[in-house]
C-alpha cells in the first residue's frame with residue numbers, strides 16, 4: 001500500500017492526512033455491528049489511518065473508540081495508545097453556557113472515550129444571534145489550561161465569526177468545514193483568513209458521501225439515495241448545478257483518473273488535499289460494511305497538474321457559486 005502522508009498540526013500533534021470519519025456509524029448509513037466495527041478499526045489503525053473524527057452526537061462513535069482503545073492497549077501495550085488521535089466534537093443543544101455545563105459535556109466525552117483529556121475538541125454553534133458561543137469557548141479555553149482538552153478547534157464556523165473568536169483572544173488550531181470539487185466555499189474567504197492566523201482546515205464532504213466516486217458515473221438521477229450522507233450531498237449537488245452537471249464532472253474526473261492510474265475518489269480527495277490550509281481530509285468509513293483503504297492510500301502517489309486543473313474549469317464555470325447561494329462555510333446549518 002502507498003505510504004500515507006502525515007501532517008504536523010501542532011508540534012505535539014501529528015495526524016494522518018486522511019482521517020477516518022465516524023458519522024457513518026451513527027445509524028443513518030446502515031446497521032453497524034460493534035464487533036465487526038472494532039475489528040475494522042484495528043485494520044485502519046494498523047494500515048496507518050490513525051486519526052479518527054467523531055462527535056458526541058454520532059450515535060455510538062465515542063463508545064466504539066473507547067472500546068477500541070481498551071482492546072488496542074490490551075494487544076499492543078499502553079504506550080501504543082499514543083499512536084491514536086481521536087478528535088471529537090461538541091454540538092451544544094441547549095442551556096446557558098456555564099462552566100458547569102461545559103465541563104460536564106467534556107467529561108461525558110472523556111468517559112465515553114476512556115481518556116483523561118480530549119486530544120482535540122471541535123466546537124459547533126447553531127445560532128450566531130446567541131453570542132453565548134464566546135462564553136462556551138472561554139470555558140473550553142479554561143479547561144484546556146487545566147489539561148482537560150489538549151487542543152481547541154471549531155467546526156462549521158464562517159470567516160466572520162472565526163474572526164470574532166480569534167479577536168476575543170481564543171486560540172483555535174483548526175476549523176472543520178465542507179470542502180470538495182463541488183463545494184469550494186472555503187476558498188473564497190476562509191482559507192485566506194486561516195492563512196493569516198495559522199488556523200488549519202479539516203475538510204469533510206470530500207467525496208460528497210460517495211457521489212464523487214466511480215460508483216455514480218453513468219447513474220441516472222433517479223437512483224436510491226439510501227444513506228444520510230448521500231441525501232445531504234445530493235442537496236448540495238442540486239444547489240450547485242444538478243445531476244447532469246455532476247455526470248459531466250464525473251466524466252472529466254474519470255479522464256484525469258485514467259491519466260494518473262487512479263480512481264475518481266482519488267482525484268476528488270487529491271483536489272481537496274491540495275487546497276490552501278487544508279491539513280487533512282476526512283473520509284467517512286462504514287466500519288465493517290465497506291472499506292476502501294488501499295484505493296484511498298493511492299491519493300498520496302500522484303499530484304494534480306495544471307492540465308488537470310484546467311480540465312475542471314469549464315465545469316466550475318457552468319456551476320452555481322455556493323458561496324453566493326448558500327453563504328460562507330457552515331451557513332447551511334443556520335438557515
Ligand SMILES: NC(=O)c1ccc[n+]([C@@H]2O[C@H](COP(=O)([O-])OP(=O)(O)OC[C@H]3O[C@@H](n4cnc5c(N)ncnc54)[C@H](OP(=O)(O)O)[C@@H]3O)[C@@H](O)[C@H]2O)c1
Nearest residue numbers: 021022023204205207208209210213229265283284290292
Ligand atoms: N463537521 C460536520 O458538520 C460534518 C458534517 C458531515 C461529515 N463530517 C465528518 O466527515 C466524515 C465524512 O462523511 P461524509 O458524509 O462527508 O462522507 P464522504 O467522506 O464524502 O463519503 C464517504 C463515503 O464515500 C465512499 N468512499 C470512501 N472512499 C472511497 C473510495 N476510495 N472509493 C469509492 N468510494 C469511497 C464510501 O461509500 P460506501 O460506504 O457506500 O462504499 C463512504 O461511505 C463524517 O464521518 C464526519 O466525521 C462532519
